[in-house]
Amino acid sequence: MGLDRYDRLEEFVAARGTRLLRFAVLLTGTREAGEDLFQHGLERLVRHWSRIDGDPEAYFRQILSRLAVDRWRSRARRGEQVGDVPTQSVSAGTDTLDLRDALMGALATLPPRQRAVVVLRHWEQLSESETAAVLGCSVGTVKSTSSRGLARLRSIVEPQALVTTNFNERSSRHER
Amino acid sequence: MSVDFDELLSDAMTRSTDDVFLAPAALGRAVRKVDRRRQMTVAAAAVLMVGAGTTGIVAAVSGHGNGRGEVVQTARAANNLRVTDAVRQQLITTWALAQGLARKYVAGTAPGSVYYGHLTSTNTDWAVSSFTPIAAVKSSTGNLGAAFQDGPWVFSKPAGGSWKLVTDSGGVLCPREVPPALAKVWSLPTPQGCGRVTHSTSPAYSRYSNARFGFSVEVPTAYKAGRLPADRDGREFTNAAGTANVTAYGGDNVLNRTPAGELSAQRSRYASEGDTVTYKHRRGNVIAVSGTTTTGTVFYLREVVLSKAIYSLEWSYPVASRASFNTVVNHSAATFQPGPNKTA
Numbered sequence: 001m002g003l004d005r006y007d008r009l010e011e012f013v014a015a016r017g018t019r020l021l022r023f024a025v026l027l028t029g030t031r032e033a034g035e036d037l038f039q040h041g042l043e044r045l046v047r048h049w050s051r052i053d054g055d056p057e058a059y060f061r062q063i064l065s066r067l068a069v070d071r072w073r074s075r076a077r078r079g080e081q082v083g084d085v086p087t088q089s090v091s092a093g094t095d096t097l098d099l100r101d102a103l104m105g106a107l108a109t110l111p112p113r114q115r116a117v118v119v120l121r122h123w124e125q126l127s128e129s130e131t132a133a134v135l136g137c138s139v140g141t142v143k144s145t146s147s148r149g150l151a152r153l154r155s156i157v158e159p160q161a162l163v164t165t166n167f168n169e170r171s172s173r174h175e176r
Numbered sequence: 177m178s179v180d181f182d183e184l185l186s187d188a189m190t191r192s193t194d195d196v197f198l199a200p201a202a203l204g205r206a207v208r209k210v211d212r213r214r215q216m217t218v219a220a221a222a223v224l225m226v227g228a229g230t231t232g233i234v235a236a237v238s239g240h241g242n243g244r245g246e247v248v249q250t251a252r253a254a255n256n257l258r259v260t261d262a263v264r265q266q267l268i269t270t271w272a273l274a275q276g277l278a279r280k281y282v283a284g285t286a287p288g289s290v291y292y293g294h295l296t297s298t299n300t301d302w303a304v305s306s307f308t309p310i311a312a313v314k315s316s317t318g319n320l321g322a323a324f325q326d327g328p329w330v331f332s333k334p335a336g337g338s339w340k341l342v343t344d345s346g347g348v349l350c351p352r353e354v355p356p357a358l359a360k361v362w363s364l365p366t367p368q369g370c371g372r373v374t375h376s377t378s379p380a381y382s383r384y385s386n387a388r389f390g391f392s393v394e395v396p397t398a399y400k401a402g403r404l405p406a407d408r409d410g411r412e413f414t415n416a417a418g419t420a421n422v423t424a425y426g427g428d429n430v431l432n433r434t435p436a437g438e439l440s441a442q443r444s445r446y447a448s449e450g451d452t453v454t455y456k457h458r459r460g461n462v463i464a465v466s467g468t469t470t471t472g473t474v475f476y477l478r479e480v481v482l483s484k485a486i487y488s489l490e491w492s493y494p495v496a497s498r499a500s501f502n503t504v505v506n507h508s509a510a511t512f513q514p515g516p517n518k519t520a
Contacts, residue, residue, distance in 0.1 A: 022193035031196060032342060047471060048450060100188035101338060105273075107189070111430070122182060123189040154181065 009049050013042070016057050023061065026119045027068040029108030040067055062134045065120065069112040069135065099157065106156040114149035117142055195334075254357035257301075259292045267305050267331055270339040283310045289328055291362045295355050301333040302358050330354055381507065384411055389426030390515030391487045396504055410488075420493035420501060422508060427486050428519045435481040439463040442477060451475065464509075474498055476505055480514035487514035 013020075024041065025034030041064045045056070052059050107115060113135070120131040121142075128146070132139045264285050272279045286306035294301050306328045330342040330353055354364070381394040384401070388408040395413045399422070402412035410425025433441065439458050442465050446453050455466040466476040476491040489512045493501045 018197050022196045025193050025196050026189050030340065030342075034196070044449065047469070051450070099184055100191060103185055103188040104192045107185075118185070119189065122186050125186075150181075153185070 009046065012056050016060075020057070020060055020064065023119065023124065024064050024068075026107075026123055027064060027112075027116055029115070037064060037067055058134075061124070065116050065134050066136065068116050102157045103153060106153050109156070110149050110152060114145050114152070117145045118149045118153070121146055254296060254355065254361045255294045256361045257292045257294055259290045259303075263292055263303065264290065264305075266339050267303055268307065270331060270341060271305070271307055271329055274341040281310055283308045286328075291358075291364070293358045293361055295358060297357075299335045301335075301339075302354060303331045303333075303339070304328045304354065304362075305331070381511070383511070384413070384424060386410060386424070386426060386515070389485065389487065391424065391426050392511075392513045393424045393489060393508055394511035395422055395424075395508055419497070420491070422492075422505075423488075423490045424512065425488050425490075426515055427488070429482065429484055429486050432483070433481060433486070435461050435463050438479060438481045438486065439465065442479070446475065468495055472496065474501070476509075478509050478512060480512075482514070482517040484517050484519050485515065487512070 020041075021034065021038050024038040025031050028034045028037050041060060044063045044067070045052075045060050048059075049056075107118065110118065116135060117131055120126045120134055121128070126134065128139050128142045131146075132142045135142070267285065267290070268282050269279055272282050284307070286308050289304070289306035291304040292301070293303075331339045332342050333339045354362075380397060382397045383392055383394045385392040386408070389410075396415070399413035399415050402414065402421075409427060410423060412421055412423040414421040431437075435458055439456060442463070443453050443456060446465065446467060449469075451467050451469045453465055453467040455464070457464040461481050462478070463481060464476070464478045466474070468474055472495045474491070474493050474495050478489045480487040489508060491501075491505050491508070493505075
């Protein structure tokens with residue numbers, strides 16, 4: 001096992017690490033939990049590095065996603081903190097910045113699988129079938145989980161956001 | 177104003193992580209450490225330190241992870257700030273929301289528990305506080321009061337941002353749980369022991385009890401407790417050499433798994449990671465899975481699978497030292513007491 005192998009790992013993580021760390025932060029809801037998740041994922045990646053045949057980023061994304069819905073390694077981090085919790089309610093005078101904060105706070109309250117599906121679909125921009133492959137579940141599960149997750153986000157955010165904002169929902173994006 | 181929900185969601189996720197960066201320099205050192213210590217990948221990976229912060233690459237150890245990292249954090253200037261009532265109220269609101277508690281149940285911050293300061297290098301405010309419940313919660317026979325037993329709690333707030341809960345110190349605030357510069361200006365004492373392990377009658381073992389899920393287990397006294405996850409569902413303990421660890425945790429049985437189903441799922445999980453399962457066992461609602469990894473580590477998982485909750489005990493130690501771990505592993509398994517069959 002030579003250092004060259006790890007040099008390539010270094011190159012990969014140096015090139016894509018920040019993006020994947022951000023992905024981990026979104027999966028867990030907080031920076032600290034995301035860093036912990038990233039470390040756990042990296043541990044797995046190192047272990048399997050020599051056997052990875054294909055795109056290591058996709059593989060690492062899969063590791064992070066599955067760890068994020070795994071009971072301990074992510075449940076311990078699932079809601080371990082509630083993201084960037086807005087300290088003020090979003091009420092009259094709300095604006096897009098408030099909505100972003102409210103959304104991130106709401107996202108952090110979702111169960112791990114719902115959050116993972118939402119992040120994979122809406123941040124990684126994966127299709128339903130791609131999301132299903134990453135999480136190792138059926139497309140139907142992705143559909144229902146996504147639907148519930150988005151509905152919950154809307155239920156948390158929308159009543160307040162409607163004070164000044166109209167959501168122009170494009171539900172078709174969730175049905176592909 | 178008309179805002180597309182999908183775009184808003186995507187934008188929120190992107191902007192919320194704009195200031196998250198990886199520290200490649202730290203990574204390089206850590207990966208080489210993995211190479212040197214590849215026999216224990218699990219332990220080595222714990223030093224893969226991630227730097228994050230608005231200043232770009234920050235080699236961060238203190239305050240994150242388990243503190244075993246090698247990367248040195250540069251000294252940070254910090255200022256002690258006066259705790260205003262507004263800050264107290266913000267902390268209470270943030271904490272209550274994170275706990276899933278209604279704000280009305282919190283009487284206030286615990287007297288003498290609040291620290292508040294500013295970390296110049298990251299332009300971030302930090303605070304530490306414990307909280308007291310209202311009288312009705314104190315006398316409640318429900319679980320509301322349990323959330324008030326932990327702490328002090330650590331919070332941070334970026335400039336222009338909002339407070340977030342960083343961690344529950346687990347009963348004893350160790351200076352390492354806040355940036356060193358702040359620990360210094362706050363003159364935080366260094367208590368004896370950081371964690372919630374209490375000594376049992378045995379000199380060799382300590383009993384760890386989890387307040388949230390109600391399970392307990394005895395672990396070797398010499399093992400170091402890891403940081404308490406903020407949702408307080410368990411704890412990891414590591415031996416002095418860093419070669420073995422035991423993790424005990426509880427969780428809701430969200431997938432409604434039966435013991436047989438859970439055993440199958442755990443076997444599959446290990447197999448998918450390339451591990452070799454050499455032992456599996458199920459009796460009643462107790463399952464156990466054991467085997468070895470490709471990196472020379474023995475894993476042992478014991479779970480009590482109830483309809484509403486699953487309680488887990490997981491060991492990892494070197495194959496080469498298998499014999500010497502038999503006693504402590506068996507002891508912890510024998511003393512592992514699950515919590516009640518209810519969601520937490």
